[in-house]
Amino acid sequence: MxxxxxxxxxxxxxxxxxxxxxxxxxxxxxxxxxxxxxxxxxxxxxxxxxxxxxxxxxxxxxxxxxxxxxxxxxxxxxxxxxxxxxxxxxxxxxxxxxxxxxxxxxxxxxxxxxxxxxxxxxxxxxxxxxxxxxxxxxxxxxxxxxxxxxxxxxxxxxxxxxxxxxxxxxxRPNHREAMVEYLATKKDQLCQDCQSRLNRNPMRILDCKKESCRQATEKAPRMIHYxxxxxxxxxxxxxxxxxxxxxxxxxxxxxxxxxxxxxxxxxxxxxxxxxxxxxxxxxxxxxxxxxxxxxxxxxxxxxxxxxxxxxxxxxQEITLPVQTGVDCFLVTLGSEAKKYGVTLLKKLRESGLSAERDYLDRKLKGQMKAADRIQAAYVAILGDQELQEKKIGVKSLITGEQETIQLDHLVEYIRNGRKS
RNA sequence: GCGGCCAUGGCGAAGUGGUUAACGCACCGGAUUGUGGCUCCGGCAUUCGUGGGUUCGAUUCCCACUGGUCGCCCCA
Missing domain, CATH: 3.30.930.10 (Bira Bifunctional Protein; Domain 2)
Incomplete structure (x- = not known):
């Protein structure tokens, strides 16, 4: 089951x-x-x-x-x-x-x-x-x-x-009395529910949606007059x-x-x-x-x-302005870069930015696709080459522009980009 | 509690008494070396809610059940 x-x-x-x-x-x-x-x-x-x-x-x-x-x-x-x-x-x-x-x-x-x-x-x-x-x-x-x-x-x-x-x-008792008196002659026009309401809560009859009851109460006494x-x-x-x-x-x-x-x-x-x-x-x-x-x-x-x-x-087809996506997706190439990447990712996160990476050991292309899919604003690309030179590639997925910056400037770069 | 409609892969959806059960989306992989969105190619339901019946044969017909959905009552 x-x-x-x-x-x-x-x-x-x-x-x-x-x-x-x-x-x-x-x-x-x-x-x-x-x-x-x-x-x-x-x-x-x-x-x-x-x-x-x-x-x-x-x-x-x-x-x-x-x-x-x-x-x-x-x-x-x-x-x-x-x-x-x-x-x-x-x-x-x-x-x-x-x-x-x-x-x-x-x-x-x-x-x-x-x-x-x-x-x-x-x-x-x-x-x-x-x-x-x-x-x-x-x-x-x-x-x-x-x-x-x-x-x-x-x-x-x-x-x-x-x-x-x-x-x-x-x-309320005054109105109740008036209601009961008014409806005394119209009881048979009321639905089952309303007939029982006559004793328990006559005011509720006014709120009945049934056409016959509405007609019967068309001129019935209203509470605001009492x-x-x-x-x-x-x-x-x-x-x-x-x-x-x-x-x-x-x-x-x-x-x-x-x-x-x-x-x-x-x-x-x-x-x-x-x-x-x-x-x-x-x-x-x-x-x-x-x-x-x-x-x-x-x-x-x-x-x-x-x-x-x-x-x-x-x-009314109203779309609420909800925020999705992440600020930065970190793409790494090679085992050295991948290892260093976890620290870099942590730094991004500690600075208050949202950051994501690939967990499925995908190739570069697959990582880029993943970044696009989750609507990352930036992709940071770290390969063994960049790592050696203490640099990192940063690509905006919105404009498509890419540049290479100092590795320790990454957090600041993403943060500035997010504001604009 | 009562009534209408519906039930096919993760989602949407076509379909027929006997077919390998369309198609779209999503997903995965590929289109030679480290770059997404577009395009192209390939993969992805031994199975049509569950159980029974009719039949040589049922995803297709019938019944029951379960679930969903919409309405009545009432309300948020």
Whole structure:
């Protein structure tokens, strides 16, 4: 039996992995400029954390978790998202006693048991940020801006922010009541799922993609019209700050994010046009810290899917400026030169240049080909003749020009050539 | 969980009930002495995802399984 990679996972091979590194670096730079610190939490957590943190009624918890028992019978789960773990750490490490706010970001693999398809894997990767300890609406706008800038800085176009407010435990019951009342006479027009949502989470019905449900809810009450005296001005202020930051957004009163913990601001980064998929999303979760055992402290965050970014980059035919090749390929001829060559190569490398050589005992022609194949900027040619005279041939594979220089000038020569 | 499509060398891809299973890319070697990219020449699948069936004969037909892919649900 052939051993193959598990379903829904993928190997990142050379050629592709450089693009990931580029995006990851971009993310780190961006986070540093917004003064976010990285946090790394375990890949797995106790199952209860996600049940409590993400919400029992979510699809994630109901049917997508990678749960298993360890040898002592504890139920553990590969993290399906990042927020729960970060909140757990925030509470467990008592970060709430530090001066607030706390601004954290994370990046890494997440796991959900689903049928893989375009832009969806069982092991996928997210970058996300979380801010604890402030309810100020300008923070909401600022992290939306951060996410938006990630996309634009990569060259993506047509990214749009969809914005909504899902209220808070004070105002949501009023909307819920209105929804139930409004839909009482239309229950038979709703799909199976939505009929059960009528009891569990009527607001989610607004977000159903089925045509019949959309028609039934065409004039259904929208949460933003039921916001309380705290949530309404908060929502208005978020919009104002987004205008101030020139982040293009659109209020979507149907959008209700899939996770149970959101309060007030909910948003999604979507790609306009035929692809149209969701690139990422997030929102405020003012009750979550307490739910996980901490103080009553506000939080807000988002997560974006890295695979979705690469899918969008591909669709828009954007080539990332990744660096390949080496600065110098050392060609040696003869046993004396080969022996001396290892030291020369080491010198090049110690000076910070990237350098390569032939390991297959190829002839001159083969070595030249190898140098060309790996896109070496220069080839340094060392034969026994050169070695005797303490000289070395240097050829630029870009211009094709070649000259002979003093052997101990090689590092400097390559370094100068690299700058130009 | 449900549905569509697909499965030929490292990759892409043609093909037929019985042929030495095309071709392109990549790779390796060569085109006289120590110089890459271009060109030319040569090499590179006893085998067509796995198992069964139909047949004188199957890579080609049928079934099952496995895998991939796309979609539904939901989301990143």
């Amino acid at each position: 052939k051993l193959n990679i598990p379903r829904g996972t993928f190997d990142l091979l050379p050629g592709q992995v450089e693009k990931w590194q580029y995006v990851e670096n971009k993310i780190r730079d961006l986070c540093r400029s917004y003064h976010f610190s990285e946090i790394r939490t375990p890949i797995f957590e106790r199952t209860e954390l996600f049940q409590r943190g993400v919400g029992e009624t979510t699809d994630i918890v109901e049917k997508e978790m990678y749960s298993f028992e360890d040898r002592s019978g504890r139920s553990l789960t590969l993290r399906p998202e990042g927020t729960a773990s970060v909140v757990r750490s925030f509470v467990e490490k008592k970060m709430y006693v530090e001066p607030q706010p706390t601004k954290l970001y994370y990046m890494g693999p997440m796991f959900r048991y689903e049928r893989p398809q375009s832009g969806r894997y069982r092991q996928f990767h997210q970058f996300g940020v979380e801010v604890f300890g402030t309810e100020e609406p300008d923070v909401d706008a600022e992290i939306i801006d951060l996410g938006y800038r990630l996309y634009t800085s990569l060259g993506l176009s047509g990214v749009k922010v969809e914005l909504n407010s899902v209220g808070c435990p004070d105002c 916001l309380c005296s705290k949530c309404a001005p908060h929502f208005e202020a978020v919009k104002e700050y987004l205008d101030e930051l020139a982040v293009p957004y659109e209020v979507n009163t149907r959008m209700v994010r899939g996770l149970d913990y959101y309060t007030q601001t909910a948003f999604e980064f979507v790609l306009e046009g035929k692809g149209g998929g969701s690139l990422g999303g997030g929102g405020r979760y003012n009750g979550l810290v307490q739910e996980v055992g901490g103080p009553d402290m506000a939080g807000i965050g988002f997560a974006v899917g890295l695979e979705r970014i690469f899918l969008a980059l591909e669709e």
